[in-house]
Amino acid sequence: MSTLDNTSLQLPKENLEAEDFLPLLGTDYVELYVGNAKQSAHYYMSAWGFQPVAYAGLETGLKDRVSYVLQQGKIRIMLTSPLKPGGDINKHIDSHGDGVKTIALWVDDATKSYKETVARGAESYLVPKTLQDDSGKVVVSGIHTYGETVHVFVERKDYHGVFLPGFKDWSPHYQPKDVGLKYVDHMVGNVGWNEMNKWCEFYAKVMGFAQLVSFDDKDISTEYTALMSKVMSNGNGRIKFPINEPADGRKKSQIEEYIEFYNGAGVQHMALATDNIIETVGSLRDRGVEFLTVPPSYYEELLDRVGEIDEDLVPLRELGILVDRDEEGYLLQIFTKPILDRPTMFIEIIQRKGAKSFGKGNFKALFEAIEREQESRGTL
The missing domain is CATH 3.10.180.10 (2,3-Dihydroxybiphenyl 1,2-Dioxygenase, domain 1)
Incomplete structure (x- = not known):
């Protein structure tokens, strides 16, 4: 399966007017809040050819939510559902139905990305935070954008695990062919x-x-x-x-x-x-x-x-x-x-x-x- 390269890249400039002071290396993942993550995962696998990658839930120590991560090519989607009533995920689903909560952006330095954007007027969503397990560490931070959508900056150059710390490999028997x-x-x-x-x-x-x-x-x-x-x-x-x-x-x-x-x-x-x-x-x-x-x-x-x-x-x-x-x-x-x-x-x-x-x-x-x-x- 193709994965995102964790190495830092100096990419050529395509949009010459952009300041590009962060810079952004690509889309890391897209997280959707959904009413039933298990069944949504089956839909994206069966209909869209996404491959199972990682899972977090009760079995990994999470008490309030469950997440399934799927990938095809360089596209990663995370499907998240609440496990208990109340809370922000339930409110989001009640208000919007299933929908995109997070557009996560792959960066070299999540702390710098946070400081640069907040200093320019962004509303903080997630202060820089280090997530760690036996496969290394990931630094994440985040800001608000339109509606209830957020951008999370993901710095993963020191991580070699399946997705993020706290997730385990998810490899069920059913793994349908991708669609390209x-x-x-x-x-x-x-x-x-x-x-x-x-x-x-x-x-x-x-x-x-x-x-x-x-x-x-x-x-x-x-x-x-x-x-x-x-x-x-x-x-x-x-x-x-x-x-x-x-x-x-x-x-x-x-x-x-x-x-x-x-x-x-x-x-x-x-x-x-x-x-x-x-x-x-x-x-x-x-x-x-x-x-x-x-x-x-x-x-x-x-x-x-x-x-x-x-x-x-x-x-x-x-x-x-x-x-x-x-x-x-x-x-x-x-x-x-x-x-x-x-x-x-x-x-x-x-x-x-x-x-x-x-x-x-x-x-x-x-x-x-x-x-x-x-x-x-x-x-x-």
Whole structure:
């Protein structure tokens, strides 16, 4: 199984405007608070091909929660559920349903990362803390961001265990084949009316990010709904956070629907990268993952719009995969329907063939597909 390299890296700068004073080496893990971690783990293994890695709970000395850690490529997710009534995890689930609590960021120095960000105005979530066991030590710290989402800085260069101190190896008999997912490409946050610039400024001032691209309601709109979005990135380009806010439209936008059902700002979706989107999406569909669909007419003028591509149009059309091109290449992408009962979080699958953009040419087709789903839910 591929794991994150614990060695320090000096990565080339991709976003030249970013200060990158932390710096960030990558996404360490994403933690979701869920109602039933054991069953959620089975879903991510069976449907998404994640592999079992680590476990913490009653058997490891935890009394208030249980966590399962899964991995595919460089993507690690931790699923955490409460073991007793009351407390912050229960409150989070009651308010938001299942959802992302922690976006953990891999750093060389968690103490420095904490001091730098708090000094620039971040609200403290976790003061620097050393976790230790027979496999070494990990230093963690954390800050608050939009809604109840937090960033935890993870310094693990002196650790050689399975995940973090306090976790044990989890290797059940059932270990389904992966589907070719490689790494977290970007993670999108939905915030409330007129809050996008506030949180973009937060990432610029507090974390040294810079804006890669912005989209206004002329770029992201249909006959009925619209939204605004800006993409913030760190210097080496490994961490990209698009931030969305609602814009005025004739009907309720997907961002408004999300905020209503999530009860505030939060992570809308994770974009997971693959090297072969046709194989990955085919495998996911066979395992029961449901994707948004676009009309067949989308593909009639696709090659006129994006130019020559390596892939055959037939499987792209059959699977509903979208294509877009920018100055540096093209990308292929597809979006699931919400993967939870509440119409909140979904997952994007993306394959980049040189493109560094986010599929602007697909926005109209995508949003119309989302509106069809909203209409079926009675929330448009």
